[in-house]
């Protein structure tokens with residue numbers, strides 16, 4: 001993604017350091033956070049300095065590579081024990097995004113296949129780099145396949161941030177939107193603000209601003225109004241985990257947008273790379289849903305002058321519920337847009353075989 005004329009990925013590795021765009025500070029400040037070891041990188045995932053399923057996956061891969069590089073093990077057996085400990089820590093940071101588990105498993109498998117420690121260190125870094133690079137090319141292809149589904153002058157609804165910040169580059173839901181804009185289509189994006197952490201208002205709007213793509217931020221409960229008035233032609237969202245029957249988890253509020261889309265006869269597309277597909281689970285009921293701190297709902301944070309300030313919006317003793325994701329059943333999905341093409345939920349089995357062919 002271009003920021004002030006310079007190309008950035010959301011996360012990358014430089015030597016033993018992991019660097020990432022510090023997302024809680026956006027859109028007000030653009031800064032880079034440096035993580036010196038796997039614990040700092042894991043905490044950056046936990047505290048959502050980096051977020052969005054594929055970005056979490058790439059970061060988790062780099063974190064485990066950092067653990068391998070830092071290990072003082074003298075035998076492969078000790079090294080694999082260090083890897084197991086770091087993997088458990090990294091996997092404890094966020095439970096829903098499948099890319100995280102996909103990445104840690106890939107690094108562990110790659111290291112397990114090595115004959116000695118020096119080789120394992122090299123392989124861990126190159127495998128983590130491959131995960132990030134593959135995500136960039138997958139998202140680019142998602143953009144091209146998805147662009148074919150976007151008519152000229154489309155009004156497009158998107159939820160949360162499934163852009164370059166949420167992946168390594170390009171985005172999932174935002175990739176077709178970028179591609180449509182680059183190919184000269186005149187489009188308008190309706191951006192759900194996405195309470196409580198406002199990834200839509202803060203991050204998606206920021207990305208669209210960088211690209212000069214026409215958009216407006218909507219209060220989370222406003223989409224029905226615009227769909228009912230015929231101003232929204234299609235919805236595109238990302239996913240945190242898609243399971244075998246086509247049910248998927250995404251940011252809280254996605255399900256109600258899918259119901260609205262179906263009720264009003266407009267297409268509802270889910271853009272996701274194969275690294276987000278978890279074919280070990282049969283239905284959405286088996287997806288672990290992250291519950292986050294109630295303070296995210298009870299307070300709002302914003303800029304006042306040059307300072308970030310936090311303000312309570314609820315009665316002092318009110319409690320809040322804060323599920324980070326919901327599950328949308330497959331029958332609300334018009335199609336999945338993947339790097340392998342566009343698939344209806346009924347065709348999802350084809351993807352199981354393609355994923356095996358690519359990487360487990």
Ligand code: MRU
Nearest residue numbers: 051052053162166172238239251
């Ligand atoms: O809690 P977040 O910000 O990590 O949630 C992100 C989302 O729900 C995205 O829509 C999803 O990860 C797809 S990202 C390409």
